[in-house]
Amino acid sequence: MKLGAFEELVLLAIGALGDDAYGVTIKEILKEKTGKKPSIGALHSALYRLEDKEFVTTHEGGATAERGGRRKKYYQLTSYGIRILEEANELRMAFSRNIPGLNLKTQE
Amino acid sequence: MDRKSNIPPKLAQWLLLRFLREDYAEEVLGDLDEKFYSVSQKSTPLKAKLNYWKQVIQYLRPFAFKRSKHSIRTTMLHHYLKVSWRNILRSKGFSFINVFGLAFGLTASVLIMMYVLDEWSYDKHHVGGDRIYRIASESDTDKWVAVPAPVGGAIKESFPEVETAARLVRIPGFETILLKGQKAEKQFFETNVFYVDSTFFDVFTYDFLYGDADALSKPNTIVISDDVATKFFGDANPIGEPLTIGLSFGDFIYTVTGVFDRERYKSHIPANVLLSMDNNDIGSWVKQQQSWIFNGLFHTYVKVRPGTDSEAFERKVDNLYQAEAGEDLEQAGFTKSLYLQPMEDIYLHSNLGYEVASNGNMTYLIIFSSIALFLVVIACVNFMNLSTAKSEQRAKEVGLRKVVGAFRSSLVGQFMMESLLMSGLALIITLILLQLVTPYFNGLISRELSLWNMPIVLVLLVGLTFASGIVSGLYPSFYLSSFGPAAALKGSLKNSYSAKAIRQGLVVFQFTISSILILGVILINQQMQYLSSQELGFDKSHKLILPLKTGESIQNSELLKSQLRSNSEVQQMTVGGVYPGIELVTDMLFFAEGKTSQENVDIQTTYVEGNYIETLGIELLKGRTFSSEFKSDTNAVVLNESAIKALGYDVESALGKQVYYALNGERYAMRIIGVVADYHFESLQHEIEPLALLISPAFSGPTRYFIMDVQSASYTSLVQSIERVWDEVNPGSPFQYSFLDADFERNYRKEMLTMQLIQSFTLIAIVIACLGLFGLAAFTAERKTKEIGVRKVLGASVGQVVVLLSSEFARLVLIAVVIAAPIAYFMMDEWLNEFAYRIEMSWWVFLVAGLIAMTMAILTVSFQAIKAALSNPVKSLRSE
Structure with a gap:
């Protein structure tokens, strides 16, 4: 199963947010970490794809006034999602070790 | 802050909901709203609104779109197609009859339409x-x-x-x-x-x-x-x-x-x-x-x-x-x-005297157009009849669909689709058939017609096919879908008398047309028989004609005669200006003894040489024929009976009398030396007119024909030996020959062709009508399976059951024949009036035509009836 670059970022954001990952917070944290402002459409598109690929699960939260009485949809990493992030990370590591002059600080 | 300005823009929301998938709406709208309020707090409401709009517009991505209505339609269309196809396959025989019946009818009528259009196209291209x-x-x-x-x-x-x-x-x-x-x-x-x-x-x-x-x-x-x-x-x-x-x-x-x-x-x-x-x-x-x-x-x-x-x-x-x-x-x-x-x-x-060439004939065109129309109508009626009959069996399906929640519109769509599919199949078969048949048809009428050169016909064909598809889909789609589900499921549709009446009406209509065509064919045949059996007044068989087209061949005609005299197969020879069956345009105004030049008679004149009357076997009633022994024969004339009567003479006493003609103010006298019986010197469309045979060169036109009476076991070798003699005598003139009977019959080629075409198309029409009847009978027999079962159990014989099933159709066909007879009478009377020598229609022709139509119908129906009657009642009754 492939994981796109933006999808990976979104997945990381969901993981970082823990129990408070829903549309607006994910958008905020992405803006904070990357400095780019993804549109809600782009974000939702990635979220639905991640959901389809079963990297995340969703559950609905309570309605709030600032959302015009609508429910939040919370996202949470699945174990499959965690593993796909690990795999992506390992792949990057394995590749970058072989690049001479590229100095990477790793946990190893 | 104005409250109104502090809410997300309604228009943007509405727009978003127009295209957004329903299951996404909650989350997306929620996120947007939350974002909106946070932005509007951090900066201005205007900026929040603009941002909202921006987000909505950026949401225009394929993943978020609704599965549109169109795609639902496609699904249903797919479903209809599948169900229709299964229905067609479930009753293969029935579908075959239906589709091929329509295809045959359309093929035949397209052929006729092409011919008719071609005839119409004459002289339509001239500027002004x-x-x-x-x-x-x-x-x-x-x-x-x-x-x-x-x-x-x-x-x-x-x-x-x-x-x-x-x-x-x-x-x-x-x-x-x-x-x-x-x-x-x-x-x-x-x-x-x-x-x-x-x-x-x-x-x-x-x-x-x-x-x-x-x-x-x-x-x-x-x-x-x-x-x-x-x-x-x-x-x-x-x-x-x-x-x-x-x-x-x-x-x-x-x-x-x-x-x-x-x-x-x-x-x-x-x-x-x-x-x-x-x-x-x-x-x-x-x-x-x-x-x-x-x-x-x-x-x-x-x-x-x-x-x-x-x-x-x-x-x-x-x-x-x-x-x-x-x-x-x-x-x-x-x-x-x-x-x-x-x-x-x-x-x-225009079919008058001295046309430039043989013209077309409006009457035939009308006949052909009517047949084309008949064929289309018969085929379409069949198609509709069978489709509607079949669809009634599907009342239960309709009921069930309604129970499950089908809209009326979707039922209409279902039946329409099915009947359009059938007509579409028929169209494809028609096009294939046309490709196969057109070359033969072209050969028959000696034209080069092609459907692809006649866009009008193509459009008409496609239009007609789909029109008949739609019309035959109308009844089941609107009638059946109008019933409540309960009524449909109970099967109370079976007693719909109006549908039955329509169907019967259509059968009567079809067979009326078929009977008219049968009558037409019989009468045309009779007329043609009559024409070819007409006493022509001369012997048209075994006459070889050599046209003398060059000066050389005319000069050498006597030499040719003497050369051919040694050939025992050549019995008589002569030369004439014309021979029977070809156009005769020379005439002269003659007047009798004691009359003035104003009291004249228009008499056709033919230049002949000696032996003309003998060679052609024309009957000499009085006097003698031309002979070179009589020097005075240049002033002699042989008249036919009609001429004698027209001049006011009597056949018995005409010999030796004078006839006169005036030219440039001078009077010339001719002496009657012989009287011949009337013979058809022109085609049989013309009545026999007064005729004068003359040996005087003053009456010779530019044409000469060498006419031979021949008797041979092998005409090919005879013609070859004559050609050898010709080539010796006339080295500078190509050899050409024809047989008189073939030339004479060429005058009726159009009639013969018309007859052949009408016959073939009538056959097609009858086949189509019978196909329809066959389908209907099968349908009736199927519906009455139980009735037949019960009757057989109670002791009905096979014969009784057959009569039961056939009598209904026999009655309809009888009605059709009764309607057809007077229509056919008037139409054929019109056609026969074109002939100078015509048959009279006798009552038994109508009886025969009626019997034929009836027999065809009963044969068709009884096949199904006997099948139904012979079936074991246990099978049909077991299920209840």
């Missing part, structure tokens, strides 16, 4: 064609489509409304002439040769491949068709090349100045070769033609200026003629008036 008229004449005895030579020029000079005028002269016997190229081996007989004025191409539009409309402006010029050009010059440009025409009085050189595409346009003038009338062969004869009343051999066409009142112009033309010719007419003792024929109507409507 609606302003072209032909001057025709009407005398006491007949209508004649050509006029004397001076008429055309006089009209052109006298009336300013005439834009241009042109004459065409067709000399009988000269339509086929010998054309010679420069090399000796290049010589061919060409048909349809006409002499025309230099203005001919100003009146008529031709598609020139080489040369232009000025082609015939110089003397001794010739314009040929592309076929002729290829024969003589191959692919080279023939402009300026010489061509020699060989006539009975010499060879004449012409220069090619134009080549036209013959196939491009169709005209009542089927020219292959057009010669300038200003020439060295008949040119001087043409110039001598100053008489306003004699030699009406010039087909005269005028093109009037736009806006000319044709009726007023016609009166002017006739007034001019009466002013110029009145005196001569009075002196000659007959009347003649001129009238106009619209050129575009000539091909289909």
Whole structure:
């Protein structure tokens, strides 16, 4: 199963947010970490794809006034999602070790 | 802060909901709202609104779109298609009958439509064609489509409304002439040769491949068709090349100045070769033609200026003629008036004396069009009948669909789809059939028709197919879908009397048409039989005709006779100006003893040489035939019975009496030496007219035919041996021959062809009607399975059951026959009136036609009835 670059970022954001990952917070944290402002459409598109690929699960939260009485949809990493992030990370590591002059600080 | 401005923009929200998938709406709208409020708090509401809009617009991504209504429709369409296809497959026989019935009907009617359209296309291409008229004449005895030579020029000079005028002269016997190229081996007989004025191409539009409309402006010029050009010059440009025409009085050189595409346009003038009338062969004869009343051999066409009142112009033309010719007419003792024929109507409507060539016939066209219409209607009616009958069995399906929640519209769609699918299949089969059949049809009618060249027919075909699909889909889709689910499920639809009445009405209608066609075929057959069994008054069998087209062959005819005398298979020989069955245009005004030249009789004249009467086997009633022993025979005449009566003589006492004719004010006397029985010297469409056979060279026209009475076991070898003798005697003239009976029958080729076509199409119509009946009978038998079962259990015999099932259809067919009889009577009476010798319709013909229709119907139905009656009642009753 492939994981796109933006999808990976979104997945990381969901993981970082823990129990408070829903549309607006994910958008905020992405803006904070990357400095780019993804549109809600782009974000939702990635979220639905991640959901389809079963990297995340969703559950609905309570309605709030600032959302015009609508429910939040919370996202949470699945174990499959965690593993796909690990795999992506390992792949990057394995590749970058072989690049001479590229100095990477790793946990190893 | 204004409360109103502090909410997300409604329009953007509405827009978003228009395209956003329903299951995403909650989350997306929630996120957007939350974002909106946070932005509007951090900065301004306006910025929040703009941002909202931006986000909404950026949401226009494929993943978020609704699965549109269209895609739901596609799904349903797919479903309909699947169900329709299964329905078609479930009853294969029925579907086969239905689809093929329609396809056969459409194929046949498309063929006819192509033919009819082709006939319509004649002379529709001429520039300003609606302003072209032909001057025709009407005398006491007949209508004649050509006029004397001076008429055309006089009209052109006298009336300013005439834009241009042109004459065409067709000399009988000269339509086929010998054309010679420069090399000796290049010589061919060409048909349809006409002499025309230099203005001919100003009146008529031709598609020139080489040369232009000025082609015939110089003397001794010739314009040929592309076929002729290829024969003589191959692919080279023939402009300026010489061509020699060989006539009975010499060879004449012409220069090619134009080549036209013959196939491009169709005209009542089927020219292959057009010669300038200003020439060295008949040119001087043409110039001598100053008489306003004699030699009406010039087909005269005028093109009037736009806006000319044709009726007023016609009166002017006739007034001019009466002013110029009145005196001569009075002196000659007959009347003649001129009238106009619209050129575009000539091909289909004019079948008068001395046509340029054999024309089409509106009556036949109407007959054909009616048959085409009948076929389409029968096929479509069948299609509808079978479809509706079949659909009633599906009441339960309709009920169930309704219970499950089908809308009426979707049921309508379902049935429409099904019937359109069937008609679509029929269309495909029709197109395939047409591809296969068109070459044979073309061979039969000797045309080059193609569906792809006739977009109108193609459009009509497609339109008709789908129209019949829609109409036959209408009944089940609207009628069945109108029922409540409970009624439909209970099956109360089975008793829908209105549907049954419609179906019965359609069966009656179909069989009415079929019966009319059957009657038509029987009567046409009878008429043709009658014609071919007519006493012709001469012996048409075993007569070999050699046309003498060259001066050489005419001079050597006596030599040829003496050479052939040694051939025992040649029994009699003669030479004549014409022979029976070909056109005879020479006539003379004769008057009897004691009468004035005004009290005359129009008698057809034929130049003959000795032995003519014997060779053709014409019955001599009184007196003797021509003989070289009598020197005075140049003043002798043999008349037929009609002529004797018309002159007021009596057959018994006519011998030795004189008849007179006046020419240029002088009176000439002829002595009657013999009387022959009336014989058909023209085709049987004409009544026998007064005829004079003359040996005097004064009556000889330009044509000569060598006529032989032959008896042989092998006509091929006989013709070969005659050809050898011919080649010895006439080395410079190609050998040509024909048989008299074949030539005579050529006059009926059109009738024969029409009969063949009508017969085949009638057969198709009957087959289609029976196919429909077969399907309906099967349907009825199926519906009555239980009834039949119960009846058999209670002791009904097979015969009784068959009668039960067949009687209903027999009754319908009987009604149809009764309706058809009077219609057919009037139609056929009209057709028979075209013949001078016609049959009378007898009552038994109608009985026979009725019996045929009835037998066909009963055979068709009883097949199903017997099948149903023989089935084991246990099978049909077990289920309850």
